[in-house]
Each structure stands twice: as structure tokens, then as C-alpha cells.
Amino acid sequence: MTQVPDSRHMTATTATxxxxxxxxxxxxxxxxxGLVVSPADVVQGQAVRMLYLHVPSIWIAYGAFVLTSFxxxxxxxxxxxxxxxxxxxxxxxxxxxxxxxxxxxVTLVTGMLWGRVTWGTYWQWDARLTTTVLLFVTYLGYLxxxxxxxxxVIRGRRAAVMALISFVxxxxxxxxxxxxxxxxxxxxxSVGRRPEITGEMYWTLLYSTLAVTIVASWLIVHRxxxxxxxxxxxxxxxxxxxxxxxxxxxxQA
Amino acid sequence: MLREALLVARKDLxxxxxxxxxxxxxxxxxxxxxxxxxxxxxxxxxLLEFGAGGLYWVAVLFGGTLLIQRxxxxxxxxxxxxxxxxxxxxxxxxxxxxxxxxFIQVVFLELILGPGVVLLYNVRIDxxxxxxxxxxxxxxxxxxxxxxxxxxxxxxRVRATLLPLLxxxxxxxxxxxxxxxxxxxxGVRAEAGWTWASxxxxxxxxxxxxxxxxxxxxxxxx
Amino acid sequence: xxxxxxxxNVVAVAGGFPVLAGLDIEIAKGEIVQLRxxxxxxxxxxxxxxxxxxxxxxxxxxxxGFDLRDDRRSPRRYIGLLGHDNHLYTDLWVREHMEFRAAAxxxxxxDADAALRRLGVTDRLWSVPIERLSAGQRRxxxxxxxxxxxxxxxxxxxxxxxLDHEGRELLDEILLxxxxxxATVVFASHERDLSKSIASRVVTLRGGxxxxxxxxx
Numbered sequence: 001m002t003q004v005p006d007s008r009h010m011t012a013t014t015a016t017x018x019x020x021x022x023x024x025x026x027x028x029x030x031x032x033x034g035l036v037v038s039p040a041d042v043v044q045g046q047a048v049r050m051l052y053l054h055v056p057s058i059w060i061a062y063g064a065f066v067l068t069s070f071x072x073x074x075x076x077x078x079x080x081x082x083x084x085x086x087x088x089x090x091x092x093x094x095x096x097x098x099x100x101x102x103x104x105x106v107t108l109v110t111g112m113l114w115g116r117v118t119w120g121t122y123w124q125w126d127a128r129l130t131t132t133v134l135l136f137v138t139y140l141g142y143l144x145x146x147x148x149x150x151x152x153v154i155r156g157r158r159a160a161v162m163a164l165i166s167f168v169x170x171x172x173x174x175x176x177x178x179x180x181x182x183x184x185x186x187x188x189x190s191v192g193r194r195p196e197i198t199g200e201m202y203w204t205l206l207y208s209t210l211a212v213t214i215v216a217s218w219l220i221v222h223r224x225x226x227x228x229x230x231x232x233x234x235x236x237x238x239x240x241x242x243x244x245x246x247x248x249x250x251x252q253a
Numbered sequence: 254m255l256r257e258a259l260l261v262a263r264k265d266l267x268x269x270x271x272x273x274x275x276x277x278x279x280x281x282x283x284x285x286x287x288x289x290x291x292x293x294x295x296x297x298x299x300l301l302e303f304g305a306g307g308l309y310w311v312a313v314l315f316g317g318t319l320l321i322q323r324x325x326x327x328x329x330x331x332x333x334x335x336x337x338x339x340x341x342x343x344x345x346x347x348x349x350x351x352x353x354x355x356f357i358q359v360v361f362l363e364l365i366l367g368p369g370v371v372l373l374y375n376v377r378i379d380x381x382x383x384x385x386x387x388x389x390x391x392x393x394x395x396x397x398x399x400x401x402x403x404x405x406x407x408x409x410r411v412r413a414t415l416l417p418l419l420x421x422x423x424x425x426x427x428x429x430x431x432x433x434x435x436x437x438x439x440g441v442r443a444e445a446g447w448t449w450a451s452x453x454x455x456x457x458x459x460x461x462x463x464x465x466x467x468x469x470x471x472x473x474x475x
Numbered sequence: 476x477x478x479x480x481x482x483x484n485v486v487a488v489a490g491g492f493p494v495l496a497g498l499d500i501e502i503a504k505g506e507i508v509q510l511r512x513x514x515x516x517x518x519x520x521x522x523x524x525x526x527x528x529x530x531x532x533x534x535x536x537x538x539x540g541f542d543l544r545d546d547r548r549s550p551r552r553y554i555g556l557l558g559h560d561n562h563l564y565t566d567l568w569v570r571e572h573m574e575f576r577a578a579a580x581x582x583x584x585x586d587a588d589a590a591l592r593r594l595g596v597t598d599r600l601w602s603v604p605i606e607r608l609s610a611g612q613r614r615x616x617x618x619x620x621x622x623x624x625x626x627x628x629x630x631x632x633x634x635x636x637x638l639d640h641e642g643r644e645l646l647d648e649i650l651l652x653x654x655x656x657x658a659t660v661v662f663a664s665h666e667r668d669l670s671k672s673i674a675s676r677v678v679t680l681r682g683g684x685x686x687x688x689x690x691x692x
Contacts, residue, residue, distance in 0.1 A: 158405055172426045
């Protein structure tokens with residue numbers, strides 16, 4: 001992941017070429033399975049197919065968040081002995097967050113569409129959707145921090161602390177929202193019960209999760225490399241600036 | 254460390270006393286927000302009474318965010334935090350002192366908002382102890398989370414917009430818990446008020462621990 | 476090692492720009508050093524790097540025995556930094572501001588009063604809110620804030636600006652006293668005349684590096 005590819009091939013290496021091809025094939029297969037091969041649900045009809053994208057997206061949205069948080073922790077606490085000062089962890093945290101925010105968005109959109117078709121409303125105040133909205137905004141805040149102009153290490157540390165605060169906070173959010181909605185719905189029938197997933201649907205769902213994970217991994221690797229290239233470009237620009245400062249000094253001396 | 258924190262808090266409160274921003278600007282503004290909610294809900298007494306718990310905390314969020322901005326703007330005239338960073342006082346004490354200062358200012362705000370809600374929305378208070386306990390827990394949580402997010406946004410040109418963006422997701426559980434606890438105390442809802450109140454104290458404790466550890470880090474400049 | 480500031484080939488980057496580009500300098504205890512150089516030469520940056528506010532990206536830098544690559548926060552409690560801004564709590568009265576600064580550095584309230592008097596800020600002004608003071612008076616309060624902390628290393632950026640003639644003489648006295656009691660003073664100043672009166676050494680920066688050094692007197 002950290003190897004710097006030559007500029008002719010942009011951010012691709014053999015490994016990611018293979019990964020990308022696999023991802024592409026996996027997605028096509030996922031489309032086939034999800035849209036054609038697997039059966040419609042008894043209760044929900046064709047709408048259940050939305051789940052094949054919705055559920056894996058949730059998995060990635062939260063999984064990427066965990067990855068960002070772990071990388072942030074490693075960046076803060078295990079950087080000392082690395083020759084690059086832990087920047088690898090910082091880059092990984094940033095890449096994972098960008099992919100995570102996209103999939104959080106996909107989760108929300110697919111959730112809303114599915115809800116519209118199944119329950120007639122775009123939104124339900126259930127624990128999953130509500131927590132995902134807050135996760136989405138948390139991501140936005142984290143990414144906003146990463147974009148601030150600052151020394152990269154300091155900016156990375158600040159973002160890492162935010163990631164860790166959020167890592168503590170998101171479970172608290174989930175717990176409170178879940179409990180809130182449970183209390184609220186004690187009296188009423190459970191609205192928006194997810195359909196029973198068995199047989200072919202189950203396997204399709206499992207496979208879709210795998211396919212989406214492969215796509216997400218490919219995206220993270222490439223985003224990581226783009227960040228690395230941006231850093232290299234900034235480093236070279238800085239060295240050029242330093243060199244020119246030294247030169248101007250000598251010329252005038 | 255405690256002595257230094259008290260020093261910082263006293264200084265902040267003295268600045269507030271001289272400038273009268275909380276009393277003069279923020280409290281009236283927050284009260285106005287309560288009035289505006291009535292416009293939004295078409296003065297529907299039933300709705301307002303039912304929603305009073307939540308509306309109170311939204312008003313606290315609004316006013317409190319301004320107070321947190323101010324707590325950091327006080328340290329600088331133009332975004333230059335050199336003096337704050339150079340302080341002989343250690344970062345953990347700075348964090349605790351700032352949080353304490355904000356806490357007391359938000360308490361003042363709530364002393365005005367509380368009666369405001371009771372009078373304007375015609376709520377009755379069934380459980381005083383729960384009310385005060387949850388107000389305390391919520392304000393503690395608000396203060397430490399606020400200072401933690403505030404320092405990350407401090408001094409930046411975009412601080413006025415970045416602060417709420419960082420703060421609100423972190424405060425979401427507090428807002429949720431505070432609203433439910435208050436509703437229970439107002440007799441509008443009969444569930445688990447004390448659990449919600451305890452949650453706020455837990456959140457406050459966790460973020461205090463994080464803040465004490467991380468404030469020094471976060472003060473570093475870009 | 477009695478050098479208070481020891482820089483070897485230091486490169487420091489702020490805002491993507493190398494504000495120091497290979498600076499070598501050694502300053503011993505008790506020296507009074509004047510920094511000269513045109514705008515953008517790195518005077519302010521050098522002061523801020525010494526204060527540990529800007530990180531080092533290359534080279535070795537030691538201040539007061541602390542290696543700035545490992546720990547740039549610890550030296551700050553022994554350093555006094557006076558920038559272009561005064562860093563005053565403008566809502567507070569003079570006295571209240573000074574009391575806070577004194578207490579923060581572990582000094583007594585009496586030290587705060589003494590510092591104010593030393594700077595010629597009369598008792599009459601002590602109950603005045605800082606925002607009502609003139610620029611010159613504010614500068615004096617700012618210097619008094621620094622004085623009360625008794626720093627081992629004084630870093631001042633254009634300290635004589637905004638001061639009248641009397642104020643400048645006062646400041647010079649204070650700096651000389653500080654140096655003779657063992658502190659080290661580094662100040663950036665454009666003014667030529669002053670260097671003749673108190674600085675034991677004049678250093679010129681250009682392009683983020685040392686250009687001329689009059690050496691230890």
C-alpha cells in the first residue's frame with residue numbers, strides 16, 4: 001500500500017489492478033444475484049432488493065469508522081518508533097474516513113428509499129437510521145478538521161483526537177437513541193420490522209457484503225495513495241522553496 | 254492543579270463580570286429563542302408543554318455555543334493564541350479552569366431559561382430533585398464537551414461554523430437525555446428520568462478524562 | 476552547557492513556507508542579542524521557534540537545555556514572549572490582569588504591583604479597564620506582565636514600538652537588569668540606535684538564516 005507507483009501508472013499497481021478487476025466482477029455478480037437471481041420477499045416484494053446495498057453500506061460505514069479510530073489511536077500512541085513518524089496511520093485514517101462518509105450517505109439514501117417503498121415514509125426515527133445520521137455528521141466534522149491548513153503532523157493529531165472522541169461518542173449515541181426508541185415504541189407495534197432473511201436471500205446478502213467490502217478496500221487503497229502523492233508533491237515543493245531560499249542567500253552574500 | 258484551574262475560572266468569570274456578555278447578550282437571546290419556538294408552534298399550549306423539556310435544551314445549546322466561542326475569543330484579540338499556549342499554567346488545569354468558567358456561565362443562563370420555560374410554556378414541576386440533578390449533569394457534560402470542541406476550533410477564521418459542527422454530534426446524547434429527563438420531571442412522560450440523568454453524568458466524566466489528557470495536544474498550533 | 480539557545484541548521488516550516496531555512500546560532504546565558512533583518516527574514520519566526528510555538532522539521536535545536544524536537548512545551552514556563560500583540564485581557568482592570576498573570580507564574584500580588592510601578596504605570600491607572608488605556612500604556616502593562624513572570628529567556632518582538640522615549644529607556648533598564656541577574660534577552664528591532672545602547676551582540680537574519688553576527692561582545 002505504501003509503495004509509491006511511478007507516475008505513468010498513476011496510483012495503480014499490479015496488486016490493485018487485480019483487486020480492481022475482482023471488485024468489478026464481484027459487483028456485476030452482485031447485481032445479477034441481487035436483482036435477478038434471488039427471490040422477491042413474500043411481504044415486501046421487489047423492494048427487499050434494496051437491502052443488498054443498504055446492509056453492506058452500513059457495515060462499511062461503521063467498519064471504516066472503526067478503522068479510522070484504530071488508525072488514529074496508533075498514530076497518537078505508536079508513532080514514535082516508525083521512521084515516517086506514524087504518517088501511514090494518519091493517511092489510513094483519512095482515507096478510511098472519506099470512504100466511510102460516502103457509504104454512510106449511501107446507507108441513508110438507500111434506507112430512505114427502502115422506507116418509502118415499504119412503510120410509505122422516507123424517515124423512521126429508529127436507532128439505526130438516526131445513529132447513522134449522527135455518524136455521517138461526525139464524519140463531516142472529522143473531515144473538516146483534516147482540511148484545516150496546518151502542519152500535517154499537528155493537523156493529523158488534532159483529527160486523531162477528534163476520531164477518538166467520536167469513537168467513544170458514537171456507541172453512546174447508539175445506545176441512547178436505541179433506548180429512546182425502544183421506550184417510545186413499547187406500546188405500539190414494532191414499526192419497520194426488517195424482513196426475515198433466509199435461504200437464497202441470506203447468501204445473496206452475505207455475498208453482497210463481501211463484494212461491497214472489496215470495492216471499499218479498493219477505494220481506500222487508492223485514496224491512500226492519492227494522499228501519499230499529495231504529500232510527496234508538498235514535500236518536493238517545500239524542498240524547492242528551501243533550496244531557493246538558500247540560493248538567494250548565497251547570491252546576495 | 255486545582256488551584257490553577259480555579260485561577261483560570263476566576264479570571265474568566267471576572268472578564269464576564271466586566272463585560273456582561275452572558276447576562277446582557279446571551280441570556281436575552283436564549284429567552285428570545287423560547288419565544289420564537291412559540292411562534293413556530295403557533296402558540297399551541299399543549300405542544301409547547303409537551304415539548305418544553307426538549308426546547309429548553311435546544312435553547313441551552315444555542316446560548317451555550319455562543320458562550321464557548323466567547324470563552325476562547327477572550328484569550329485572543331485576533332486569533333493569536335501565543336499567550337494562552339505560553340501560559341505557565343499546565344494544559345490540564347487550563348482545560349478544567351475553562352470548563353468550570355463555562356459551567357458557571359451556563360448555569361446563569363439556565364437560571365434564566367428555567368423560569369422562562371416554566372412561565373412561557375406553563376409546565377409544572379413534579380420532581381424537583383430530578384430536574385436539578387439532570388440540569389447539573391447536562392450542564393457539566395455540555396461544559397466539558399464544549400471546551401474540548403472549542404479548543405479545536407479556537408482561533409480559526411471558520412471557528413464560528415466549525416464549533417457547532419463538531420459539538421452537536423458529540424452533544425446529541427446529552428440533548429436526548431436532558432430532554433427526556435426534563436420531561437419526566439415535568440410530569441409529561443413517566444419513564445426512566447433518572448437513567449437519562451445518570452447517562453449525562455457518565456458522558457461528563459468520560460469527556461473530562463479525555464479533555465484533561467488531550468487538551469495540551471489540542472492547543473498546539475498548525 | 477551554558478548556552479541558552481543552540482541551533483544547528485534548523486529548518487522550521489509554518490504555513491507551508493520554510494520560515495527558517497538552515498539557521499545556526501548559539502546564544503549564551505546573560506547575553507543581550509538584537510535581531511535585525513528585513514521583513515520576512517525570519518526574526519519573528521526565530522523568536523517563536525525558540526518559544527516552542529513552531530515545530531522544527533530539520534536540524535537540532537536546544538533551548539534552555541530542552542531538545543525542541545522531543546519536547547517543545549516544557550521550556551515555555553521559563554520563557555517570556557512578547558509579540559506584536561500585547562496579549563492583554565482587555566475587559567479586565569489593569570490590576571486584575573496583573574494579579575492573574577502573577578498568580579499564574581507563582582508570583583505574589585505584591586510582585587505585580589512592583590512590576591507595574593517599575594514600568595511607570597501609576598496606581599491611579601490600576602482600576603482602569605485595559606481597553607481604555609492608550610497603546611503606549613498597554614505596551615507597558617504587557618511588559619510588566621512579562622516582568623512579573625521572571626523568565627529566564629526573554630523573547631521580544633519590536634518591543635520598543637509604541638513606547639515613548641521615557642518608556643524606551645525604562646525598557647532598556649529592565650532588560651539590562653534582567654540580563655545581569657542571569658536571564659538571557661533576545662529582541663527583534665529595526666532601530667539602529669538602540670543596539671548601541673544595550674545589546675551586547677547584533678545578529679542579522681536573511682532568508683531564514685544567519686547573515687551577520689557581531690559576535691559576543
